[in-house]
Structures are given as C-alpha cells and as structure tokens.
Amino acid sequence: MKSLIIILIALFTSLSLVQSDEFRYKRERMVRHQIEGRGISDESTLKAMKNVQRHLFVPEELKQNAYDDRPLPIGYGQTISQPYIVAYMTEIILPRKGQKVLEIGTGSGYQAAVLAEIVDTVYTIEIITELSNSAEQRLKKLNYKNVYVKNADGYYGWKEAAPFDAIVVTAAAEFVPPPLVEQLKDGGKMIIPVGSPFLNQNLVLIEKKKNKVTSKNLIPVRFVPFTRGK
Amino acid sequence: MKFFFSYPIRLKISIGILSVAIISYQLVLMQILSYLQWHHFAYMVISIALLGFGAAGAILTIFKNSLTKNSEKVIPFLLVLSSLISAAAVNLSQIEIFRFDSYTLFVSYSNLWKIGITYLFYLLPFFLMALVIGITFTVHADQIGRLYFANLLGSGAGGLLALFFISNYQPEQLAPLISSIPLLAALPIAKKKNIKLFASLISISIIIIAALLVFPQKFILSEHKSISKALNMPETKIFYEEPSAYGYIQIIQSNSLRHAPGLSLNYMDNVPINNAVFVDGNWFGPLLEKTKFDTTKYFQSVTGHLPFYLKTAPNILILDGGTGRDALHSLNSDTSIITIVEQNRAVIQLLNNQLADEVDSLFNNPKLKVIQLTSRTYLQQSNEKYDLIILPMIDIFGGSIGMFALREQYLFTKESLNKMFDLLTDSGYILINSWLDYPYRNSLKLFSTITEVLEEKGLIPIEHFLTIKNWNALSLLIKNNPFNNEEVSNAKKFAEEMSFDLVLYDGIKEFERDRYNVLQDDKFYDYLDKILYSKEKREVFYNQYLFNIKPATDDKPYFSQFMLWKSFPYIKESFGLYALPFFEVGYLILYLTLLQIFVAVIIFIILPLLKxxxxxxxxxxxxxxxxxxxxxxxxxxxxxxxxxxxxxxxxxxxxxxxxxxxxxxxxxxxxxxxxxxxxxxxxxxxxxxxxxxxxxxxxxxxxxxxxxxxxxxxxxxxxxxxxxxxxxxxxxxxxxxxxxxxxxxxxxxxxxxxxxxxxxxxxxxxxxxxxxxxxxxxxxxxxxxxxxxxxxxxxxxxxxxxxx
Structure with missing residues (x-):
C-alpha cells in the first residue's frame, strides 16, 4: 500500500514537473519569437517576461493558450493583454530599479507582476471589485511583496503614493484623467492604449516635461509576426 | 360543440392569426438579439426563418400524403407545439452552457457550437409554423386567393403588433407574449374529436406562458456590450428602464462614469461624473447636470470648442442631439436659439418629463427648440439659416465595433452635406467631431466626402477647412466661404492655449501638425493631401487604400461601411482574427448569412425537388x-x-x-x-x-x-x-x-x-x-x-x- 502511495505521489510530482517544464518552454519560446523577434531589446523587460508565469494569470480553461500571441478574456469584459503589448508597454516607460510605477487597470495582475520584477514598487488600481480581489490574492500567492493593489476608481490615481516615475494605463481611456497627469513626476512617462480591448495594439505615450504635457502615438499595429526562429 | 363559422372560414382566420405570429416572432427575435448582442444578428434571424420555411417545404414535399391526409388533425397540434417552443426558445438559449458571446467568437471557439444550438432553438418555431401554412396552401390550393389574403393581412398586422410589443414590454417578455398567438390560431380549428387532449395541451401551454410572463428570466447581455462594462463599475446601477419603439432604454446611475471627448491634456480640473443613457445595451449619451458641476471650463477645453472660440453663433442647429451634451455646450456660449434634432422620441420625452432633473430641465430651456425627427429629414424640410451646425460625434469610443456598418446613415451622405451648406449663413460653420481611429477610416471618409461636396460646388476645398486635433480626437470646421486670416490666427491661439495641433487650413506648415500630439507616422497627412488636392490622385487612392473611404451617397448611404474583401487579410495579419468582431464584422456576417442561405436553399429546396x-x-x-x-x-x-x-x-x-x-x-x-x-x-x-x-x-x-x-x-x-x-x-x-x-x-x-x-x-x-x-x-x-x-x-x- 505504502509503495502504491509513493508511486502515485511520484507520478503526480513528475506530471506537474512535466507541465511546469512545458509552460517554461512555451514562455521562453514566447519571449524569443513574439517579443525579442519583434524588436523588444530591453534586458530587464525580457528577463521579467521570462520570469513571470503568465499561465497563472489566465482563467483555468485558457491555461493552454496562455502563451499564445493574443489577448485572452478574463471575464467582466476585460482581457489579459497580448504578451508583446505587455512587453512593449513595459519597455517604453524605461523601468529601472528604484522606480515607483502606478498601474491603472490591474485586471489579472500580470502587467503588475512584470513591472514588479523590475522596479521597486508597483501600485495598481482596479475598479472591478472581483478582479481586484482575485489579482491581489494571486500576486500575494506568487510572493510579489512590492505590489500594492487597491480596488478603486483609477481616475483619481493613488495620491498618497504619488509622484510616480511612470504610469501604465492598461484599459483604453477616452481622455487622460487630470489627477494622473498631476501624479506623474516631471520627466515621467505615461502609456495608454487606444481602442477596444481586443484591439489595443495602438498605444499613446504621454510625457510631462516642465509641466508641459505632450503625446505621441506609437507604432504597434503593424507588428511583424515572427522574424526569428522560422 | 357547434361552430359559428364553417371550417374553411375558420381555417382562414387561423392562417391570418398564425401569420401575425410568424412575422411578429421574427421581428421580436431581431430586437432581442440586438439587445443581447448586436443588430447584425437581424440577418441571422432572417436566415433562421428561411431555414424554417425551407425545411417545412422539404418535409411537406417528401411526406405530402401523410401530412395532407390528416391535415385537420395535425394542424392544431402543430400550432400548440410551435407556441410552446417559441415561448421557451429564447430562455433555453440563455442557459449558461448554450449562451454564446459573438464578441469572443474567434477567441473561444466553443461559441461556434453555442451559436449552432441557439440557431436550432430559434429555428424550430419557424419550422412548425411554416409547416402549418404549407399544409394549408397545399390542401386548399383551390382557395389560395383567400388564404393568401389572410396570410398577407396577418403578416401586415404582425409587423404592427411586434412594434406595439417592443414599445411596451421588456425584452424578456416579448417571446412569451408572441408565443400565445399560435394558441389563438389553434382554437378556431380544434377538432371536436380530440377536444379533451387539445384542451389539456392548451391549458399547459397557457400556464407555461403565464409563468414566463409573470416571472421573466432576466436576460444576460454580452459582457462586451457597453452597458455591461458600465455596470461592472462599483456603485453603478440601472435606475430607470423603459421599452420603446426605438429600442430598450436603460439609464444608469454611476459614481465613476465620465465622458470627455477631445479633452485637452492641459485641463487640470475635475471631469464631471455622468449618469448615462443606453439603448439596447449600447451607449446613447451622458446626462450632464449643470447645477452639480460648472461645465464652463470643461467645455472650453475640448477640441469641439473651436467654433465657439472663433465667434458667437446666435442660431445653432444640433443634429442627432442625443441627451443634449452639445446643447449644454452651446448654452455656455452667447447664443440666442438652439434647435436640437433627435429622432429618439422616447429618450427626449423622458428627459423632458420624468427625468428632467437628471439634465437640469435642459430640454425645457426657453432657448432650446426640440425637433423629434431624423436629422436628415429635418435638413430636407428646413429653410432656416444657421450660424453653426453641429453633427454628432463620429464613431463610438474604442472603435466602431461595426455598430453602424450596415446601417443607413443619411446624415453623412454627400447630399446631406450639400443641404447643410445650403442652411448655413455666409459666415456660418459646420462642426464635425470624430475619434482618431486607426487604421484611418472615419476621418478619411469624412475628408473625402466634404472635399467632393466642395469640389462639386466649384470651390477650392482646402480654403474651406479648419481642423484641429488632440491626442485621440479631431474637430473639423467647414464653411461656405474661405476661412479668413483672423479665423486662422484665432484657431492657432486656441490650439496653443490647449496644446492642440492644427491639422488642416489653407497654408498649413508641416511643423504645426505635430507640435503637441505626434502621430505615429506622416501617412495621415499624406492621405489628406491625396484626397484634397487632386481628383485623379484621390480616385487612385480610393482604389489603393485597404478600406472603403469613398463618400457615402443617398443611393449608398453606408458611411460606416469601410470593409473591402482586401481588408480582411490585413486585419488578420495586423490585429489577429480575434479582433475581427471588435473591428467591423457586420459586412462579413452579411456575406456569411447570404452564403448560408444559399446552402440552405440548395439543401431544403433544390434537393427535395429532385425527388x-x-x-x-x-x-x-x-x-x-x-x-x-x-x-x-x-x-x-x-x-x-x-x-x-x-x-x-x-x-x-x-x-x-x-x-x-x-x-x-x-x-x-x-x-x-x-x-x-x-x-x-x-x-x-x-x-x-x-x-x-x-x-x-x-x-x-x-x-x-x-x-x-x-x-x-x-x-x-x-x-x-x-x-x-x-x-x-x-x-x-x-x-x-x-x-x-x-x-x-x-x-x-x-x-x-x-x-x-x-x-x-x-x-x-x-x-x-x-x-x-x-x-x-x-x-x-x-x-x-x-x-x-x-x-x-x-x-x-x-x-x-x-x-x-
């Protein structure tokens, strides 16, 4: 009987290891093909994308699709962005150690986790209570101690923790909330997507220099699929 | 039991009543699907009805003898059965395992079989009802004139009845209401011989229908509809809902919903919180309360303020005025009279009466004249002259999601713009606001439409444009006479104050276009040049561009129809297939429906014929x-x-x-x-x-x-x-x-x-x-x-x- 239990435990452990290896392989391939292959070169961003286990941030039934080159639904009409977009949004704000970043729209918590791998502190706000709670639990479980989650209206930002070196807005907004501009450090960068949830390849970078605010529409859209590893 | 009328007369009455049910069920299903998903599914309903008719024709052709021989017995039971199934079909399709979401069609393929099941649920009632018509026409072909009369008369009445039901009942109650009609059709032709069985079946049906009417199952809308997203916000709830002929009106109260198209990045004050109106689950407009919030500075900081910055407009016309946001903006300026045209009579009535407080009785303002018509009809009727004509914002925030692709929009045709120019005073403006979409579609079609209209009037288009942008929206100002230096220099001043960029005026310098808000490349301006300066280049550009940006006309009034066959591979390559439903899938759905109907015609019509x-x-x-x-x-x-x-x-x-x-x-x-x-x-x-x-x-x-x-x-x-x-x-x-x-x-x-x-x-x-x-x-x-x-x-x- 004892030996049977041992065999079962061994079988279960090896299955989990196989699965975990499978996800690691998929993640590395994702970084190589979808991210590096499309021109993301910031070392810290690439490292963070390799480290964060994306499959733990998607609904159970979509786990196998976690490393696909597309956004996935996470309920409540929200999505976890396409890996490339997460990497792009991360790289563009030039995240570094010692920085403090605000994220508006926690969603699954994936973008916050990626940022938390690089910067000192991440403050993230989610307006949908259910998503906020589940993301907070998930990030806690994954031991992200430098991420603070708040269930609130992102419009007001996080005044107590301001100013921020960068702000990442992950949900498309029809205007830039004035409090967010106020809470951005001079020289800080804010990235914001334009368009529907499944169409958010169009990004706008907002910069604040000497209290002058300017915007720049960034590439995306025409991402070239798979330039490497064909 | 003795009947007052002979069987042939009773049969015609039955056919008439059944025809009421068929047409009204079809219209009601269209309305329900517009509410749950989007209105393109109207075509799906049409094709379902077709399949029902086709399948009935096929079954009748194959089993003609047995069905026609016992027609008097069979028909009443078919009617009762169709009543039961039509009552339950919509509710069945709402059960979680069957409920599909068309927005994630290409994300989760399980939606495909769910659509298939829904199709089947909706098909059955049409099949059964059509079978009754088919049997009757076959058996009583000698009386076809009168039967066909009853059929057409009933169909006509069905259209009116559906409109009445849609205007007065909640979407959840519509199917059970209609499903009671086939029961009525069954009554006149019930056979004395089977009366007990028949009576018990009728009673069961009545109990089920009554239960569905009294305790309607609340519909669950797609989580990607704008109302679902709004309701995800904390402290947001529906505080008023009302059925209407214009769709199901719902008004939500929120502590976090804000609407500020074209707002300057320099604006550092509060953005007002709005309650908002949704029709059929889609965004209709915000409700702004002036007393709660001083909107003066807010309105002065949007791109659409340009005409008010340039000069006072005493007489303003607002087309498709919605919930009155533009009217409130206009009231902030020194205007004497504002004519607001809005076809949704139901919303206007609400804001005028029960919910007047929600908009500070805006619609009762003495300066405001409200016309309840479509804007284009008003333009054709009017002879007044206006200093400023404001059109509704083009496109829905976050992409068109194909909302209007297949909808006729007579307001944005060349003929309509021509009429607007006729109604302008010599120095009057037309203001059009649009989201900056990417890939460029709405903005380019706007420029091409206006350019062609100006050219046809013998004018030089560039002299009549003054356009500014912020980071995601454009405001176009056009007029009958060329813009003068003073107007241009004031526009520059306004742009400077608000960190907006000038996009177009006669003599624009390259650097002025991207001073504060830089576009990803120069292509947009290159496209504008192609449209504006040469007819030949424009025609070549129309043919080369990946989307349809040719102006809409009264003969083809589909302004928001941008898709071409060559657009699909581009979208798939650039955005991914999953993005398609959020892009503009209506065009594709239309063709797919057509294809499916062709297949259905072959399977259900042509093949049985061969037998x-x-x-x-x-x-x-x-x-x-x-x-x-x-x-x-x-x-x-x-x-x-x-x-x-x-x-x-x-x-x-x-x-x-x-x-x-x-x-x-x-x-x-x-x-x-x-x-x-x-x-x-x-x-x-x-x-x-x-x-x-x-x-x-x-x-x-x-x-x-x-x-x-x-x-x-x-x-x-x-x-x-x-x-x-x-x-x-x-x-x-x-x-x-x-x-x-x-x-x-x-x-x-x-x-x-x-x-x-x-x-x-x-x-x-x-x-x-x-x-x-x-x-x-x-x-x-x-x-x-x-x-x-x-x-x-x-x-x-x-x-x-x-x-x-």
Whole structure:
C-alpha cells in the first residue's frame, strides 16, 4: 500500500514537473519569437517576461493558450493583454530599479507582476471589485511583496503614493484623467492604449516635461509576426 | 360543440392569426438579439426563418400524403407545439452552457457550437409554423386567393403588433407574449374529436406562458456590450428602464462614469461624473447636470470648442442631439436659439418629463427648440439659416465595433452635406467631431466626402477647412466661404492655449501638425493631401487604400461601411482574427448569412425537388416564376422602407407603415385574383404593368419624395399610400394565380412552389442589402423590375406550353 502511495505521489510530482517544464518552454519560446523577434531589446523587460508565469494569470480553461500571441478574456469584459503589448508597454516607460510605477487597470495582475520584477514598487488600481480581489490574492500567492493593489476608481490615481516615475494605463481611456497627469513626476512617462480591448495594439505615450504635457502615438499595429526562429 | 363559422372560414382566420405570429416572432427575435448582442444578428434571424420555411417545404414535399391526409388533425397540434417552443426558445438559449458571446467568437471557439444550438432553438418555431401554412396552401390550393389574403393581412398586422410589443414590454417578455398567438390560431380549428387532449395541451401551454410572463428570466447581455462594462463599475446601477419603439432604454446611475471627448491634456480640473443613457445595451449619451458641476471650463477645453472660440453663433442647429451634451455646450456660449434634432422620441420625452432633473430641465430651456425627427429629414424640410451646425460625434469610443456598418446613415451622405451648406449663413460653420481611429477610416471618409461636396460646388476645398486635433480626437470646421486670416490666427491661439495641433487650413506648415500630439507616422497627412488636392490622385487612392473611404451617397448611404474583401487579410495579419468582431464584422456576417442561405436553399429546396417527378419544362417555369416573384417583391419592399424612412424621419414607423400598406394591398390583390386565372392575357398585362411601375419608380421616386418632404403630414400620408398601395395591389395577383394554375396542371409542385417563393423572399431581404452596399439602391430597383420581367416571360412560356 505504502509503495502504491509513493508511486502515485511520484507520478503526480513528475506530471506537474512535466507541465511546469512545458509552460517554461512555451514562455521562453514566447519571449524569443513574439517579443525579442519583434524588436523588444530591453534586458530587464525580457528577463521579467521570462520570469513571470503568465499561465497563472489566465482563467483555468485558457491555461493552454496562455502563451499564445493574443489577448485572452478574463471575464467582466476585460482581457489579459497580448504578451508583446505587455512587453512593449513595459519597455517604453524605461523601468529601472528604484522606480515607483502606478498601474491603472490591474485586471489579472500580470502587467503588475512584470513591472514588479523590475522596479521597486508597483501600485495598481482596479475598479472591478472581483478582479481586484482575485489579482491581489494571486500576486500575494506568487510572493510579489512590492505590489500594492487597491480596488478603486483609477481616475483619481493613488495620491498618497504619488509622484510616480511612470504610469501604465492598461484599459483604453477616452481622455487622460487630470489627477494622473498631476501624479506623474516631471520627466515621467505615461502609456495608454487606444481602442477596444481586443484591439489595443495602438498605444499613446504621454510625457510631462516642465509641466508641459505632450503625446505621441506609437507604432504597434503593424507588428511583424515572427522574424526569428522560422 | 357547434361552430359559428364553417371550417374553411375558420381555417382562414387561423392562417391570418398564425401569420401575425410568424412575422411578429421574427421581428421580436431581431430586437432581442440586438439587445443581447448586436443588430447584425437581424440577418441571422432572417436566415433562421428561411431555414424554417425551407425545411417545412422539404418535409411537406417528401411526406405530402401523410401530412395532407390528416391535415385537420395535425394542424392544431402543430400550432400548440410551435407556441410552446417559441415561448421557451429564447430562455433555453440563455442557459449558461448554450449562451454564446459573438464578441469572443474567434477567441473561444466553443461559441461556434453555442451559436449552432441557439440557431436550432430559434429555428424550430419557424419550422412548425411554416409547416402549418404549407399544409394549408397545399390542401386548399383551390382557395389560395383567400388564404393568401389572410396570410398577407396577418403578416401586415404582425409587423404592427411586434412594434406595439417592443414599445411596451421588456425584452424578456416579448417571446412569451408572441408565443400565445399560435394558441389563438389553434382554437378556431380544434377538432371536436380530440377536444379533451387539445384542451389539456392548451391549458399547459397557457400556464407555461403565464409563468414566463409573470416571472421573466432576466436576460444576460454580452459582457462586451457597453452597458455591461458600465455596470461592472462599483456603485453603478440601472435606475430607470423603459421599452420603446426605438429600442430598450436603460439609464444608469454611476459614481465613476465620465465622458470627455477631445479633452485637452492641459485641463487640470475635475471631469464631471455622468449618469448615462443606453439603448439596447449600447451607449446613447451622458446626462450632464449643470447645477452639480460648472461645465464652463470643461467645455472650453475640448477640441469641439473651436467654433465657439472663433465667434458667437446666435442660431445653432444640433443634429442627432442625443441627451443634449452639445446643447449644454452651446448654452455656455452667447447664443440666442438652439434647435436640437433627435429622432429618439422616447429618450427626449423622458428627459423632458420624468427625468428632467437628471439634465437640469435642459430640454425645457426657453432657448432650446426640440425637433423629434431624423436629422436628415429635418435638413430636407428646413429653410432656416444657421450660424453653426453641429453633427454628432463620429464613431463610438474604442472603435466602431461595426455598430453602424450596415446601417443607413443619411446624415453623412454627400447630399446631406450639400443641404447643410445650403442652411448655413455666409459666415456660418459646420462642426464635425470624430475619434482618431486607426487604421484611418472615419476621418478619411469624412475628408473625402466634404472635399467632393466642395469640389462639386466649384470651390477650392482646402480654403474651406479648419481642423484641429488632440491626442485621440479631431474637430473639423467647414464653411461656405474661405476661412479668413483672423479665423486662422484665432484657431492657432486656441490650439496653443490647449496644446492642440492644427491639422488642416489653407497654408498649413508641416511643423504645426505635430507640435503637441505626434502621430505615429506622416501617412495621415499624406492621405489628406491625396484626397484634397487632386481628383485623379484621390480616385487612385480610393482604389489603393485597404478600406472603403469613398463618400457615402443617398443611393449608398453606408458611411460606416469601410470593409473591402482586401481588408480582411490585413486585419488578420495586423490585429489577429480575434479582433475581427471588435473591428467591423457586420459586412462579413452579411456575406456569411447570404452564403448560408444559399446552402440552405440548395439543401431544403433544390434537393427535395429532385425527388419529385415532373416534366423538365414545368420545373424551369416554376423555378423562374416563383423565384422572380419572391425576389421582386422583397427588393421593392426593402427599397420602399429606405425611401420612406427618410421621408417620415423614423425607421420603425416607416418600416411598419410600408410593410402594412404593402401586405394589406397585396392581400386585397390576391383576393381579387380569382378571376384573373381565367383571363390569362390580363395576367400578363398585370405583370407587365408591375415591371413598368418599378422602372418608373426607380427614376422618379427619390426626387418626388424629396420635393414633397416639407408638405403637410396628410398630403404625405396620401401620397405614401398611393405610391405603395397601387403596385402592391397588383403584386398580390401573380402568386395565387400561379398556384391556381399549378393546381390545374401539376398539383404536386405546389408545396415546392410555395417553399421557393418564401425562401427567395427571405433570401432577397439579405441580398437587397448586399446589393445596396455594393452597387446602390437604384440597382436594387432595376433588379426588382428584372425579377418581375423574368416571372412575366416564364408565365408566357408556360402559357405556350399549356396551349400546345
């Protein structure tokens, strides 16, 4: 009987290891093909994308699709962005150690986790209570101690923790909330997507220099699929 | 039990009532799917109805003997069954394991089989109801004139009844309400012999329907609809809802919903929180309370403030004014009178009365004149001169999601813009705000439309544009006379203050376009140059561009239809297939529906036909004759609905009126058709007359309606009845005459002839829209005439066969 239990435990452990290896392989391939292959070169961003286990941030039934080159639904009409977009949004704000970043729209918590791998502190706000709670639990479980989650209206930002070196807005907004501009450090960068949830390849970078605010529409859209590893 | 009327009369009453149920169920399903998903599913409902009719025709062709032999017994039970299934179908499709979400169609493929199941749920009631009609027409072909009259009369009434139900009941109650109608149809023809069984079945049905009516199951909308997203926000709830002929109105109260299109990045004050109106689950407009929030600075900081910054406009016209946001903006300026045109009478009534406090009684402001019409109809009727005409914001925030791709938008056609220019004072402006979409579609089509209109007026387009942008929105100002230096320099001042960029004016410098808000590349400006400066370059550009940006016209009023076949690979490559439903899938759905209908026609009509033995000559004649009638009738109906929508300014009432007049007149025609089958030559003349009338209509109708659009309502109604009733009366003859002749020659072909006519009618409802989008309404009319001509030739040919 004892030996049977041992065999079962061994079988279960090896299955989990196989699965975990499978996800690691998929993640590395994702970084190589979808991210590096499309021109993301910031070392810290690439490292963070390799480290964060994306499959733990998607609904159970979509786990196998976690490393696909597309956004996935996470309920409540929200999505976890396409890996490339997460990497792009991360790289563009030039995240570094010692920085403090605000994220508006926690969603699954994936973008916050990626940022938390690089910067000192991440403050993230989610307006949908259910998503906020589940993301907070998930990030806690994954031991992200430098991420603070708040269930609130992102419009007001996080005044107590301001100013921020960068702000990442992950949900498309029809205007830039004035409090967010106020809470951005001079020289800080804010990235914001334009368009529907499944169409958010169009990004706008907002910069604040000497209290002058300017915007720049960034590439995306025409991402070239798979330039490497064909 | 003794009946007051004879069985044949009771049967006609039954067919009439059943026809009410079929049409109203179809319209109600369209409304429910618009509410749960989006309105493109109207075409899916049409195709479901077709499948139902086709399948019924096929079953009837194959099992003709057994079904017709016991028709008196079978029909009442089929009716009760159809009632039960139609009551339950929508509720069944709402069960979680079956509920599909069209927005994530390409993300989660499980949606595909869920759509399949829903299809089946919706198909069954149509199949059963159509089977009853088919059996009746086959068994009682000798009375086809009167039966067809009852069928058409009932269908006409069904349209009106659906409109009444949609206007007065919650979406959840619509299907159970309609499902009670087949029960009513069953009552007059119940057989004495089976009365106990029948009575118990009826009682069970009534209990189920009553339960569904009293305790309606709350519908769950797609989580990607704008109202679902709004309701995800904390402390957000629906505080008022009301059914209306314009869709289901819901008003939400929120502590976090804000609306600020075109807001400057320099604006550092509060953005007001709005309650908001949604119609059929889609965003309709914000409710701004001036007393809660001083909107002066907020309105002064949006791109749309440009005309107010340049000068005072005493007389302002706001088209598709919605919930009055632009009216409130205008009231902040020094204006004397504001005319606001909004077709959604139900929302205006609400904001005028019960919910007046929500907008600080904005609509009761003495400076405000509210016109409840479609904006285009008002433009055609009006002779006033305005200093500023404001159009509604183009596109929905976050992409069009194909909302309007297949919807006729007469406000954004070249003819409409021309009319706006006529209503402007010499120094007046037209203001159009638009989101900056990417890939560029709305903005480019706007520029191409205005450029062509200005060119046709003999003006130099660039002199009449003054355009600014922020980071995600554009505001276009246009006028009859060239913009002068003072206006341009004031616009520059405004742009400087707000960190906006100038996009277009005569003499613009490159650096002015991207001072504060830089676009990803120079392509947008390159495209503008191609559109603005040379007709030849513009035409080449239209053909090269990946999307359709040719101006919309009254003949092809589909401003938001941007898709071309070559757009699909581009979207798939650049955005991924999963993005398609959020892009503009209506065009694709339309074609897919058409394809599916073709397949259905082959499976349900053509294949069963092969089983029936009859001479080849008669088969060809039957195909051509009944197909021609189906196509011709429906094509004309679709066109008439379009024309009269513009004429009366309300699509719901126009559709109901056209359908009703057409079906009743045709019903009368079929009633009178009895004698015609004995005078074959007269039959030919009637058909020829129909062809001539359609051809004449295709040339004169548009002008005639635009000429009389400003006349009194009585004159317009008389003209409408005359224009529709005369051809429709004549169009009621050919079908029953054809069936009667079949009865005398090839009786076995009757169910099949009826099936092909019904199927082609439904197919044509979709086909007419496809042809209108691709080639325009004129071509649809020409094809309608050609279809009747084909029926005419086939009848002459058949006559010759009979004679020889």
């Amino acid at each position: 029936v033995k009859f001479s080849k000559g008669k088969r060809v004649w039957t195909i051509l004759y009944f197909s021609g009638l189906g196509v011709g009738y429906m094509f004309l109906e679709i066109i008439l609905i379009q024309k009269f929508t513009l004429y009366f300014g309300n699509i719901n009432y126009a559709a109901a009126a056209v359908m009703c007049i057409m079906l009743v007149s045709s019903g009368l025609g079929s009633l009178m058709s009895g004698k015609l089958s004995k005078h074959i030559i007269r039959w030919f003349w009637v058909m020829a007359f129909i062809v001539v009338m359609i051809i004449v209509y295709s040339f004169i109708m548009n002008d005639l309606l635009l000429m009389t659009i400003g006349k009194s309502i009585l004159t317009k109604i008389i003209l409408t009845i005359a224009l529709i009733a005369i051809p429709s009366f004549l169009m009621g003859f050919p079908f029953p005459v054809g069936i009667k002749l079949l009865k005398e020659s090839t009786e076995e072909l009757i169910p099949w002839a009826w099936g092909i006519n019904a199927s082609l009618s439904v197919l044509s409802a979709v086909l007419a829209v496809v042809i209108a989008i691709e080639y325009g309404f004129f071509i649809v009319m020409v094809i309608a005439a050609a279809a009747y001509l084909i029926s005419l030739f086939s009848s002459i040919f058949q006559y010759k066969i009979l004679k020889t």
